[in-house]
Amino acid sequence: MEKRMWIRRILGILLIVGGFLFGASRGPAGVCPGDRIFSALGLPVWSQGTTGTHYPGLAGLAATMAGIAVVNTTLGEKARIRVWTIVVVILVLDMVRAVLG
Known part of the structure; x- marks a missing residue:
């Protein structure tokens, strides 16, 4: 059982x-x-030529969120709180970086 958990964690981290x-x-x-x-x-990269929705970004975000979900199912409650705290901090820092250029 423990081996399956490690395989799922590694898969999640790779995602x-x-x-x-x-x-x-x-x-x-x-x-x-x-x-x-x-x-x-x-395939088109953007929904409106060179602007709009960035499809590779959405695909990357979907893979990242799927990986977080996979890892999340293998952790205890305290570890889940830590993982989601880290995810939120990274997203906020990325948004700040995007706004500040």
């Missing part, structure tokens, strides 16, 4: 890291790996 790497913009150009993958597959 979190993969989702972040897939949808997070890097560098001055603001391009993320998801942009390149969507373009290579012939």
